[in-house]
Amino acid sequence: MAYKLFLDANVILDYILKRPEGYQPAKVIFESIVRGEHQAFTSPVIIHIVAHILKKILSPLQTQKLVLALLNDVRVLDTSHDVIVQAMSAGWSDIEDALQYYTALHYKTEIFISRDEGLLKKALPTLPVYSPAAFAKLLGKG
Incomplete structure (x- = not known):
């Protein structure tokens, strides 16, 4: 079954940095996206976070190349004024998580993938949050 996935920055x-704590399940997820088995989405804020962190480690040119390569397979969903108001009104203490989650809800993505344990606990039934390892297991590759 193909899913519309929302990918968190972590x-x-x-995947990009091959971080030991999460590389293998992230690799499984990205391989399934590249094969066209799932659609992947993220937000401008997450792209900003990713680029900011990459730029601390890599050159600006390397960062640009990696982000552009990412954007070949991951679509960016804009966040509207109304979605921001809804996220701010949700009462979440982590504002960034609320913005991402409510953006994903607004665009009717089906699964939010994150290693953020606080976010895993806040998920609504309409948009479950899976850890990368749990989603890779769902795909039969974890």
């Missing part, structure tokens, strides 16, 4: 960074 999943993208785990």
Whole structure:
């Protein structure tokens, strides 16, 4: 079954930077996206976070190349005024998580993938949050 996935910054960074704590499940997810088995989405804020972190480690040119390569397979969903108001009204203490989650809800993505344990606990039934390892297991590759 094909899913519309929303990817959090930690999943993208785990894959790009091959971080030991999350690389293998992130690799499984990205391979399934590249094969066209799933659609992947993220937000401008997450792209900003990813680029900011990459630029601390890599050159600006390397960062640009990696982000552009990412954007070949991951679509960016804009966040509207109304979605921001809804996220701010949700009462979440982590504003960034609320913005990402409510953006994903607004665009009717089906699964939010994150290693953020606080976010895993806040998920609504309409948009479950999976850790990368749990989603890779769902795909039968974890």
